[in-house]
Amino acid sequence: xxxxxxxxxxxxxxxxxxxxxxxxxxxxxxxxxxxxxxxxxxxxxxxxxxxxxxxxxxxxxxxxxxxxxxxxxxxxxxxxxxxxxxxxxxxxxxxxxxxxxxxxxxxxxxxxxxxxxxxxxxxxxxxxxxxxxxxxxxxxxxxxxxxxxxxxxxxxxxxxxxxxxxxxxxxxxxxxxxxxxxxxxxxxxxxxxxxxxxxxxxxxxxxxxxxxxxxxxxxxxxxxxxxxxxxxxxxxxxxxxxxxxxxxxxxxxxxxxxxxxxxxxxxxxxxxxxxxxxxxxxxxxxxxxxxxxxxxxxxxxxxxxxxxxxxxxxxxxxxxxxxxxxxxxxxxxxxxxxxxxxxxxxxxxxxxxxxxxxxxxxxxxxxxxxxxxxxxxxxxxxxxxxxxxxxxxxxxxxxxxxxxxxxxxxxxxxxxxxxxxxxxxxxxxxxxxxxxxxxxxxxxxxxxxxxxxxxxxxxxxxxxxxxxxxxxxxxxxxxxxxxxxxxxxxxxxxxxxxxxxxxxxxxxxxxxxxxxxxxxxxxxxxxxxxxxxxxxxxxxxxxxxxxxxxxxxxxxxxxxxxxxxxxxxxxxxxxxxxxxxxxxxxxxxxxxxxxxxxxxxxxxxxxxxxxxxxxxxxxxxxxxxxxxxxxxxxxxxxxxxxxxxxxxxxxxxxxxxxxxxxxxxxxxxxxxxxxxxxxxxxxxxxxxxxxxxxxxxxxxxxxxxxxxxxxxxxxxxxx
Amino acid sequence: xxxxxxxxxxxxxxxxxxxxxxxxxxxxxxxxxxxxxxxxxxxxxxxxxxxxxxxxxxxxxxxxxxxxxxxxxxxxxx
Numbered sequence: 174x175x176x177x178x179x180x181x182x183x184x185x186x187x188x189x190x191x192x193x194x195x196x197x198x199x200x201x202x203x204x205x206x207x208x209x210x211x212x213x214x215x216x217x218x219x220x221x222x223x224x225x226x227x228x229x230x231x232x233x234x235x236x237x238x239x240x241x242x243x244x245x246x247x248x249x250x251x252x253x254x255x256x257x258x259x260x261x262x263x264x265x266x267x268x269x270x271x272x273x274x275x276x277x278x279x280x281x282x283x284x285x286x287x288x289x290x291x292x293x294x295x296x297x298x299x300x301x302x303x304x305x306x307x308x309x310x311x312x313x314x315x316x317x318x319x320x321x322x323x324x325x326x327x328x329x330x331x332x333x334x335x336x337x338x339x340x341x342x343x344x345x346x347x348x349x350x351x352x353x354x355x356x357x358x359x360x361x362x363x364x365x366x367x368x369x370x371x372x373x374x375x376x377x378x379x380x381x382x383x384x385x386x387x388x389x390x391x392x393x394x395x396x397x398x399x400x401x402x403x404x405x406x407x408x409x410x411x412x413x414x415x416x417x418x419x420x421x422x423x424x425x426x427x428x429x430x431x432x433x434x435x436x437x438x439x440x441x442x443x444x445x446x447x448x449x450x451x452x453x454x455x456x457x458x459x460x461x462x463x464x465x466x467x468x469x470x471x472x473x474x475x476x477x478x479x480x481x482x483x484x485x486x487x488x489x490x491x492x493x494x495x496x497x498x499x500x501x502x503x504x505x506x507x508x509x510x511x512x513x514x515x516x517x518x519x520x521x522x523x524x525x526x527x528x529x530x531x532x533x534x535x536x537x538x539x540x541x542x543x544x545x546x547x548x549x550x551x552x553x554x555x556x557x558x559x560x561x562x563x564x565x566x567x568x569x570x571x572x573x574x575x576x577x578x579x580x581x582x583x584x585x586x587x588x589x590x591x592x593x594x595x596x597x598x599x600x601x602x603x604x605x606x607x608x609x610x611x612x613x614x615x616x617x618x619x620x621x622x623x624x625x626x627x628x629x630x631x632x633x634x635x636x637x638x639x640x641x642x643x644x645x646x647x648x649x650x651x652x653x654x655x656x657x658x659x660x661x662x663x664x665x666x667x668x669x670x671x672x673x674x675x676x677x678x679x680x681x682x683x684x685x686x687x688x689x690x691x692x693x694x695x696x697x698x699x700x701x702x703x704x705x706x707x708x709x710x711x712x713x714x715x716x717x718x719x720x721x722x723x724x725x726x727x728x729x730x731x732x733x734x735x736x737x738x739x740x741x742x743x744x745x746x747x748x749x750x751x752x753x754x755x756x757x758x759x760x761x762x763x764x765x766x767x768x769x770x771x772x773x774x775x776x777x778x779x780x781x782x783x784x785x786x787x788x789x790x791x792x793x794x795x796x797x798x799x800x801x802x803x804x805x806x807x808x809x810x811x812x813x814x815x816x817x818x819x820x821x822x823x824x825x826x827x828x829x830x831x832x833x834x835x836x837x838x839x840x841x842x843x844x845x846x847x848x849x850x851x852x853x854x855x856x857x858x859x860x861x862x863x864x865x866x867x868x869x870x871x872x873x874x875x876x877x878x879x880x881x882x883x884x885x886x887x888x889x890x891x892x
Numbered sequence: 893x894x895x896x897x898x899x900x901x902x903x904x905x906x907x908x909x910x911x912x913x914x915x916x917x918x919x920x921x922x923x924x925x926x927x928x929x930x931x932x933x934x935x936x937x938x939x940x941x942x943x944x945x946x947x948x949x950x951x952x953x954x955x956x957x958x959x960x961x962x963x964x965x966x967x968x969x970x
Contacts, residue, residue, distance in 0.1 A: 235918075235921040235922060236917065236921040238914075238917055238921075240914045240917065240918070266948055267923075267947055267948055267949050269923060269947055270921075270922065270923040270947060270949070273921060273923075298948065421910070422912070423912025423913070423916060425912060425913075425916065425917055426909070426912050426916050426917070426920065429917060429920040429921070429925070430920070430925060430926070433920070433925050457950070458933065458945070458950070461933075461934070461943075461950070462934075465934060465936070465943065466934075467934075467935065467936070467937045468937075470937060471937050555952075559936055559941060559943065559952045560936050560937055562936065562940070562941055562954065563936055563937075563938035563939070563940045563941070564938065566954065572941075666914075669914060669915045669918040669919075669953075669957060670941060670952065670953055670954045670957060671915075671918050671919055671922050671924075671951060671952070671953045671957060672922075672951070672952055672953075673922065673949055673950065673951055673952075674943065674950040674951070674952055676950075
């Protein structure tokens with residue numbers, strides 16, 4: 174069999190591109206990333222008339238500028254991978270704007286087939302499109318389809334095969350008005366003569382991009398031939414000055430206007446006929462009248478978000494519990510089957526707990542992504558962004574940031590791992606990084622037992638009030654931190670908000686399941702390996718080097734003495750010895766030594782070595798803080814669900830007082846995210862740089878907060 | 893009239909867009925071009941962003957982005 178044909182699907186967001194992709198490839202698809210960026214790359218295969226087709230779903234874009242990652246990815250793919258055919262999905266009910274992108278494919282000279290989608294919707298809206306004359310005027314095949322039902326898809330594939338057999342696809346020459354055309358006549362010949370980037374791009378296209386001041390092309394051109402590029406840029410600047418002084422416009426704007434002019438001239442030649450007036454309210458507008466109403470809208474939104482949240486975290490519980498039981502079973506089997514020793518300890522505490530930690534999040538992630546997919550595919554998520562943008566924009570974020578914040582624990586008890594992964598719906602790069610760096614400040618479900626323990630021990634009179642304050646404090650701190658980041662390391666103009674509120678649609682079950690599964694699988698695959706490694710490392714830190722032989726012997730002698738004596742309650746006394754031994758072991762471990770070493774800094778915040786070790790352990794998962802504190806106070810294993818003994822112990826301890834408790838609380842809320850979150854941050858930000866940054870930044874920030882609380886509190890004599 | 897001052901329900905035709913660069917291009921890509929007719933269909937709870945209907949689609953933009961758009965108001969919808 175021949176090599177498969179490479180087909181790329183391109184088009185505007187919401188044009189039905191993904192629907193067509195799912196229809197074409199069904200389950201024969203997989204998701205990866207484009208190199209270096211976190212844009213999903215969806216690929217799939219199908220067979221048509223015994224031809225193998227390999228299809229790539231390019232990110233949906235409105236244009237092919239260098240202004241967004243999605244556009245760069247789409248354009249680089251077209252240029253570097255040179256697909257055999259590019260299928261451009263055009264929404265028939267919004268022809269003009271969709272053809273703006275098609276126009277740029279024509280300029281680039283790719284083998285193009287236009288799939289005119291949603292012709293049924295257009296018909297209903299009184300728009301009838303003459304595909305034959307559109308095809309003739311554009312010079313490329315135009316096939317009417319309905320992606321949702323698959324109508325016209327076979328005809329489309331026939332044409333795709335036919336186009337793939339053609340060899341020549343010369344770029345279409347558009348006119349951009351006298352000034353720009355003249356500038357192109359000046360700069361295109363030298364580009365051709367010097368073969369500047371001509372291996373990759375058509376010369377005229379490069380010229381146009383230089384006039385458009387396209388960063389990526391300018392950079393590439395500078396690299397290849399800086400003297401020539403400087404000359405070309407000089408010519409481009411003359412043009413800019415000229416246009417500025419004569420018509421007060423920028424070249425890229427004039428070029429865009431002429432593209433629209435080209436489109437309009439085509440549509441006017443009998444392509445579009447309006448059978449009736451379209452200025453009426455469609456179902457979507459009617460829904461929006463209520464759903465984005467200034468008073469009722471926010472209430473509905475609160476209800477929907479709260480609903481999603483409850484469903485995610487309540488209904489996934491049974492799966493989480495099942496997984497928990499399964500891993501407990503594995504632990505106990507390993508416990509029964511393996512001989513005592515370091516290997517057993519590593520397999521139970523390192524491997525099983527580590528893998529369990531990763532898989533434990535899977536049900537939550539699945540439910541959350543399913544919920545988000547429903548909101549996204551139905552078109553509601555864009556409305557949330559619309560309603561919340563005013564507040565989030567003030568803090569340098571985007572209306573779409575609200576979702577990650579809520580999921581991470583904006584309503585106490587979420588989880589930052591799916592929260593960080595939910596930032597994928599954000600398309601503004603700086604706002605996205607700022608969001609994923611600040612969502613771990615929220616009070617996730619794992620911090621709750623720790624907060625409950627400390628609040629219960631020291632502020633039991635006002636428990637509800639303190640829990641509520643903790644939630645509010647998390648929001649305030651997260652938003653202010655976002656503002657701070659956007660003013661410093663993530664400084665810069667906000668990404669334009671201009672976006673489409675897509676018509677409401679009923680999501681298809683198939684689309685939802687594909688969405689959910691691909692994201693969940695990505696998490697398991699990517700996070701699994703790293704997390705297993707870190708988990709084993711943390712286990713080693715808390716275990717080695719263990720107690721020296723003479724110390725162990727001391728505890729053994731104590732045990733024998735107790736067993737030998739007749740009068741005391743043996744079992745309880747023996748447990749006490751076990752606790753003391755565990756405490757001594759922990760203290761002597763690497764983590765313990767780190768904890769003791771850190772006392773020189775942490776004493777300014779009022780933490781002793783016991784708290785320090787617990788905080789080190791909390792990096793594995795925040796609820797581990799409770800059990801580690803238990804060991805450090807020689808209480809043995811403490812169940813995070815039942816902390817009465819530890820609570821009483823802390824409340825009585827001379828070292829602890831309300832000021833220390835408050836300082837520790839603040840630290841736990843804001844210090845480094847657990848390592849599962851850190852790995853998620855590295856994946857979503859596309860580099861470990863941001864993951865390390867979040868560990869360092871958050872810990873430093875938390876330390877400053879705690880020191881301030883402890884010092885001021887002590888000074889005021891509240892301790 | 894500047895886009896910012898358009899009332900909900902008011903329609904107009906874009907007369908000029910006085911910005912280039914990233915934002916200028918984004919506006920044009922979304923179909924906000926001189927000569928295009930639009931209707932303001934509402935505003936977010938805190939009055940910003942604004943929601944408008946153009947070419948049969950609904951777009952939203954922030955007030956500070958709308959500032960760059962000048963229109964001639966046409967009709968008042970009941």
